Amino acid sequence: MNTADTSISDEVAKLAAEAKDRLNEHTLKTVHWHFSEDTGSPFWLGKKAELNFDPLTDVKSFEDLKKFPLFEDEWLRGGPLARWVPKGHAGKPTFVFETGGTTGIPKSRVVIEDHWKDYELFSDTLPDKYFPRGANWLMLGPSGPRRLRLAVEHLAQHRGGTCFCIDLDPRWVVKLIKKGWMEHLEEYKKHCVDQAVTVLTAGHDVQCMFATPKLLESLGEALEERGTSLQEVGIKGIFSGGTEFTPQWTRxxxxxxxxxxxxxxxxxxxxxxxxxxxxxxxxxxxxxxxGYKISYYAPQPRAVTEVVSFDDYNQPVGIGETGRVKLYTLTDEFFVPGFMERDEGEREAPFEMYPWDGVSGVRPFHELASATTVGVY
Known part of the structure; x- marks a missing residue:
């Protein structure tokens, strides 16, 4: 989180310093929650004995999270899920959200309310002019055990609308790609897009939507074939996500x-x-x-992204330099003290709206890129 190596204004530097203070305070609070006997999760209380330091006394700032070993995604494969539920949240209803799972056991994350909180914060960034309060939404993305589907539905409800969802199994999409069944893939994509067209042309007053870039493009083409467009069917605001989001595609x-x-x-x-x-x-x-450059900023202090050296994952690169994306999750439901993403990108400077580091040019990490199947994303 070092911001000294960039020429930012005095005002942004002041905001960045304040944000860092909040992050340090939040880190301390989060670590104490997850490693205290009365509130911590069985997983982290068990890990505590393996550490060569005491998180309760030796973590005094965000930088001290580097004392932890990197978070291993294998820890999230298989059960029992209860080991991830903090004692401080015992007895509350829980969700389980899964990642791809195209090979072997999918990674699972237990969630209570984090997906609601994250999307309520995101809601505050959306302009009401294009995402009208009370408008209905379309969720054109992965369904099943995915956080995204329930999160978008909550976003719609939080803003006073109803969410219409489609059936989409991304695991089947990836299988089709790996088998080389491109004709089947096109038919499945058409099946998903047809569901969306049906919703948008049924008089449901859908004005906002989520879609992955590939599906958004296909939806636009499908509407054009029918002699209409996203604007004509009433869409005003779109939020989208995925590694396909490049400046070229955005343009x-x-x-x-x-x-x-x-x-x-x-x-x-x-x-x-x-x-x-x-x-x-x-x-x-x-x-x-x-130039349609896309720079992402994590929702600090609940999550932090760093762009770190390919040779030293504890060393952030300079502003504008390329590195691997390192992720930290710091909520009272889930604690990740450093996880190496399957992505790389360039480190971006803080600015007024988000006075902390960002990342641009996100793409599959070059050492893993050949093994990455993007699918619908």
Whole structure:
């Protein structure tokens, strides 16, 4: 979280220092919650004995999280899930959200209310002009044991609307790709898009939606074939997410599919970057003047992203330099003191809206890229 190596304004530097103080305070509170006998989870209370330091006395700031070993995703494969539930939340209803699971046992995360809180914070960043309060939503993305589906539904409800969802199994999509069954893949994509078209043309007053980039493009084409468009069926605001979100795709989407920037075409689109572990990182507003560059900022202090050296995962790279994305999750439901994402990108400087480090150019980590199957994302 070092911001000394960038030329930011005095005002942003002041905001960044205040944000760092809040992060340090939040880190201390989170660590004490997860490692105290009366509130901690069985998993972290068990891990405590394996550590060569005492989290309750030796963690005094966010930087001290580097004392922990890296979080291993294998810890999340298989049960019992109860070991992840903090004692301080015992007895509360729990959700379980899974990752891809295309090979072997999927990673599972127990959640109580984190997905609601994350999307309520995200809601505060959406302009009401394009995401009207009370409007209904369409969720054109993965269903099943995915956090995203329930989170988008809560977002719609939080803003006073109802969410219409489609059936989409991303595990089947990945299987089709791996088998090379591209004709089947196209039919399945068409099946998903047809469901969305049905909702949008049924008089449900859907004005807002989530879609992955690939599905959004296919939806636009399907509507065009029917002689209509996203604008004509009533869509005003779109939030989207996935590794397919590149400046090139964004330029195409805004200029070709949406008829220009929101003030011209009438549709506002905001990219997001998220996953089951972290939640949702918002994008700095995208503009043609900035070459449609997409920079993501995690929802500090609940989650933090760093861009770190490929050779030393405890060393952040300089502003504008390339590195691997490192994630921290710091909520009272879930604690991740450093997890190496399957992504890389460039470190971005703090700015007024998000006075902490961001990441741009997110793409599969080059050492793993050949083994990554993107699917619907």
């Amino acid at each position: 195409f989407c805004v200029e070709e599919m949406l008829g220009g920037p929101a003030e011209e075409g009438g549709v506002y689109m905001t990219p997001t970057y998220g996953n089951t572990l972290m939640g949702l990182a918002c994008s700095k507003p995208i503009t043609a003047a900035d």
